[in-house]
Amino acid sequence: MTALLASGRDADVYALDERRVLRRYRLGGDVTAEAAVMRYVADHGYPVPRVYEATGADLILERLEGPTMLQALADGSLDLRDGGTVLADLLERLHKVRVRAAKDPGTRILHLDLHPENVVMTEGGPVVIDWRNSTEGPPELDVAMSALIVAQVAIEPGHAFAERAEVFLDVLLSCTRDNPLSQLEAAVRRRAADPALTAAEQAHLHEAALLVTTISRAHH
Ligand SMILES: Nc1ncnc2c1ncn2[C@@H]1O[C@H](COP(=O)(O)OP(=O)(O)OP(=O)(O)O)[C@@H](O)[C@H]1O
Ligand SMILES: [Mg+2]
Known part of the structure; x- marks a missing residue:
């Protein structure tokens, strides 16, 4: 069984x-x-x-053993600052992996759904799951997708994690070397095309993008 x-x-x-x-x-x-x-x-x-x-x-x-990063942030076993730093580090490490065929040097492997629910905090360190959206492209797009997903939580009225998501986003964007702003519109288009988004989430995508812009400008 x-x-x-x-x-x-x-x-x-x-x-x-x-x-x-x-x-x-x-x-x-x-x-x-x-x-x-x-x-x-x-x-x-x-x-x-x-x-x-x-x-x-x-x-x-x-089979991985451990909570997702979101669970660990929620129960307080992982500090928000540490979580933001870990996510930024996972993005950066992924973007250092050499792409298979020789391409434009700016083309990297992207996950495109790298957020706290897709990281499992194992004893051996954080492990990234859920690679269904993975593709190749500019690393800034990956950072923009992660930031936008977190920003959507931060701006959702009454969301239990809204305030923590904004702090997390601030840490994430303070740690990422790549400035996501050049790919933010492309990230919004991708999110808008995701059939899993609710109508309310769709309606607030631009507000979420504005938050990413504001925080990103403070750090890049
Ligand atoms: N290798 C694994 N070992 C243990 N648990 C896992 C593993 N992969 C996934 N899980 C569990 O299954 C959950 C869903 O996994 P995953 O994100 O891959 O699926 P999904 O259906 O695409 O999820 P979503 O669309 O909700 O992000 C994870 O949060 C985790 O709890
Ligand atoms: Mg998942």
Whole structure:
């Protein structure tokens, strides 16, 4: 028997045994590209769960132990400043990985959904999950996506994490070398095209972008 560990927006994650999980897209799909990028960055020393198998909509992955960064921030076991620094560091480390084919030197591997729910805080350090949006492009776009996602929480009226998200965003943008502003419009377009966003989130995307602009200008 396999136990359901977590049900994300698009995928269910089951424990297969002590060492492995099955991550399955509910609506089907093809995990080939996702598995390839995970294996590639792992080979370059980047912290991702090991990929054991990839077929159809199923990935069999190394089972990680630990809270997500969001859980750790929420229960106070991780300080906001430390969390922001860790996320900035994960972005920077990813963008140092050499791309496969020789391309424009500004082209890097991007995650494009690198936020506190997609980082697991294991004993061995933070590990990045959920590579479905990964592609290649300018690193500033990755920073802009992460910042925009956090800013959306910061501006949501009554959100329990709103104030903490703004502090987190400030730390994140104070630590990132890449200035996200050149790619912020592109990030907004990508978020706007995400069918998972609620109408309210869609309506407030530009307000979130404005917050990123204001904080980014203070640091870059
Ligand atoms: N390798 C793993 N080991 C242990 N737990 C995992 C692993 N991968 C994912 N999980 C658990 O499953 C949850 C969802 O994983 P993931 O983010 O990959 O799926 P998702 O459906 O794309 O999620 P969402 O769309 O909500 O971000 C994680 O928050 C984590 O709790
Ligand atoms: Mg996720």
